[in-house]
Amino acid sequence: MSEPAFHITIDGVQIAARPGQTIMEAADEAGIYIPRLCDHEGLRHQGSCRVCTVKAGGRSVSACTQPAAPGLVVENETPHMVKLRRDLVEMLFHEGNHLCPICEASGNCELQAMAYRLGLTAPSRFPFLQPTRPLDASHPDIALDTNRCITCGRCIRASQDVDHKGVFGYVGRGIHRRVAVNGPDLAHTDAAITDHAISAEVCPVGCIIRKRVGFRIPIGEREFDAALIGEEIEEHRDD
Amino acid sequence: MIEDRKPRIATVSLAGCFGCHMALLDIDERLMALMKLVEFDRSPLTDIKTFTRRCDIGIIEGGCCNEENVEVLREFRRHCDVLVAIGQCAIMGGLPAMRNAIMHSDAALRECLEEAYITGPYIRNTGHAIPNDPALPLLLDKVYPCSDVVEIDHQIPGCAPSGDIIFAALTGLLSGKFRGFDPHLIRFD
Numbered sequence: 001m002s003e004p005a006f007h008i009t010i011d012g013v014q015i016a017a018r019p020g021q022t023i024m025e026a027a028d029e030a031g032i033y034i035p036r037l038c039d040h041e042g043l044r045h046q047g048s049c050r051v052c053t054v055k056a057g058g059r060s061v062s063a064c065t066q067p068a069a070p071g072l073v074v075e076n077e078t079p080h081m082v083k084l085r086r087d088l089v090e091m092l093f094h095e096g097n098h099l100c101p102i103c104e105a106s107g108n109c110e111l112q113a114m115a116y117r118l119g120l121t122a123p124s125r126f127p128f129l130q131p132t133r134p135l136d137a138s139h140p141d142i143a144l145d146t147n148r149c150i151t152c153g154r155c156i157r158a159s160q161d162v163d164h165k166g167v168f169g170y171v172g173r174g175i176h177r178r179v180a181v182n183g184p185d186l187a188h189t190d191a192a193i194t195d196h197a198i199s200a201e202v203c204p205v206g207c208i209i210r211k212r213v214g215f216r217i218p219i220g221e222r223e224f225d226a227a228l229i230g231e232e233i234e235e236h237r238d239d
Numbered sequence: 240m241i242e243d244r245k246p247r248i249a250t251v252s253l254a255g256c257f258g259c260h261m262a263l264l265d266i267d268e269r270l271m272a273l274m275k276l277v278e279f280d281r282s283p284l285t286d287i288k289t290f291t292r293r294c295d296i297g298i299i300e301g302g303c304c305n306e307e308n309v310e311v312l313r314e315f316r317r318h319c320d321v322l323v324a325i326g327q328c329a330i331m332g333g334l335p336a337m338r339n340a341i342m343h344s345d346a347a348l349r350e351c352l353e354e355a356y357i358t359g360p361y362i363r364n365t366g367h368a369i370p371n372d373p374a375l376p377l378l379l380d381k382v383y384p385c386s387d388v389v390e391i392d393h394q395i396p397g398c399a400p401s402g403d404i405i406f407a408a409l410t411g412l413l414s415g416k417f418r419g420f421d422p423h424l425i426r427f428d
Contacts, residue, residue, distance in 0.1 A: 093331075097340050100427035101327055101398035107428065116425040123324070123391040128331065128384065130340040147340070219428075228422055 006070035011077055017068035024052055024063040027076070031237025033230035034076055035085055035114055037204055038152035039064040044161060049152055051085050051114065086118040094126045097133065097147035104214035105206025107222030111150055113229035138187035142198055143209040149179055150205055158197035167191045246295040246413055249319060250282040253308040254335045254382060255301025258399040259326040265402030273406070276413055290318040296412060297321070301328045303383045304335050307376035316389040321412060324385045327398045327427060336382040348380060393417065397426045
């Protein structure tokens, strides 16, 4: 690794950063976790979920897209930022139909794990929108339960950039924006179970379902049963 | 508390499965310590059907799926200082709320009832009718979380919540030191 070109400060801790790195990339290397949902290793940054919002130089920016700059002062885990992120995650829960007790992604779900980490337990101030959303089980190996989709777009980027297929894409605007498949249904697209976009780690929730493997992992051994999301990054923190 | 008495707890299961009441037993031997601190008023545990006195803590399992649930919940709000929603059904509707949106139907409740009593392949309902006795509480159009009906003070998440999180919440509330949960204890399933 080349010598660090400059330093930035996150919550009072000085960390090294290189030119071209985003705030989040520099923080990850230093073992400081910045919560994120739409950002995923190996995919291009999108900055749309805003869960990684930090205060950098006094302005609210998404840490996954904002380049680190020499001397930048970043607020990450302040009460204000934690509350903002908790509100964002709460709205994601209310916008779809997220029934954790019946969801096969429960325990491996990043949205749920983020709610745990941010302490989303207070009585809600937002209404549950309870939209009527379709289920697409046409494909022999894959099902889509869009009730759980948070429109992070990770499947879109994985399908376009990694699989070079473009199975998924955004349609609609604003609150009506949703992820759609490039065809009448999933069976009439190029989607294959071997696609990166279909792999278990790309969909952060339980929207993209690999058939015949649900509930295989017993409770207690699932990804977020033992540790909070982000603790794997915080493990290699220096101080 | 000026009066020299044990705090009183009332509990009820609305549109729930009694799993959260069962989960109270997962406190295990700490139940002994808890029983020394409190007494139970209206609750399925005591079989007391109506409030005898005002209670300090009301614990609600399940959301509201019929008019009786709403009436009981409002009664709890009137008679309890602190209302605690326990479990996902009370917090966000839970499994009964599957009838709200997931049916993909314009008349979700009717479709749900028809499948349950008339068209379902495994039913034995010789009358081929949806129960309609006046003694039955009227079903609501949707299943509502408790916080949609009355003001809820605290929520204990889980389906069902672990004994640890229930014990942490109750002892915290009883000592007046409840400041939220350890994130490692929080579960929505």
